[in-house]
Amino acid sequence: MALLLAAALLLTPQPSLCADGLYQFEGRCLTADEYYAWPPAPVLPPSAPAPAPKPVYAPGVEQWRPMVAYYWPAAHVDRMLRITKCESNGNPRAVNPRSGAAGLFQIMPFWKRVWAGDYLDPWVNAATAYQIWLVQGYGAWVCK
Numbered sequence: 001m002a003l004l005l006a007a008a009l010l011l012t013p014q015p016s017l018c019a020d021g022l023y024q025f026e027g028r029c030l031t032a033d034e035y036y037a038w039p040p041a042p043v044l045p046p047s048a049p050a051p052a053p054k055p056v057y058a059p060g061v062e063q064w065r066p067m068v069a070y071y072w073p074a075a076h077v078d079r080m081l082r083i084t085k086c087e088s089n090g091n092p093r094a095v096n097p098r099s100g101a102a103g104l105f106q107i108m109p110f111w112k113r114v115w116a117g118d119y120l121d122p123w124v125n126a127a128t129a130y131q132i133w134l135v136q137g138y139g140a141w142v143c144k
Contacts, residue, residue: 057081060090064104067122071130079138080105080129086143092122105129105141 056062061084068080087106088094095102100109103125115131117124132140 057085058090061085062090064090064122064126067126071126072133080133083138083141083143087141092125093120095120105132107132 056078061081064084065077065081068084069077072080084090084104087101088104090104092104094104094106096106099106101107102109102119104122105125105128107119107125107128111128111132112119115128117128119125119128129140
């Protein structure tokens with residue numbers, strides 16, 4: 001093994017030195033910093049900042065994006081907003097008269113036995129929806 005390492009070191013081209021301890025590379029004498037940073041990174045012209053992303057949903061749903069992004073990983077935010085759009089159309093006071101499901105994510109009343117709280121409060125509703133999502137994934141919602 002040591003023999004292979006020694007052979008590899010001997011076969012690796014070593015930089016030749018210019019006067020004053022500078023490295024020679026492609027006919028130029030470079031400082032050690034220039035040599036190890038060679039080739040230099042291209043200088044790109046300044047670019048304009050990226051435009052802000054356009055809202056995907058109606059303002060009634062988009063207003064909840066920061067809250068949804070607080071709870072869910074970034075890859076799941078748009079899908080959870082789609083569920084919010086379908087379940088409550090972004091209305092935190094929405095209540096299903098037949099099932100009793102309430103809030104942005106239409107949390108079913110039986111979940112109050114596990115996670116108590118005012119499900120018409122958007123932050124409580126989202127926190128509870130996140131806990132349900134951790135347990136059941138997207139299967140808890142009809143809208144996916």
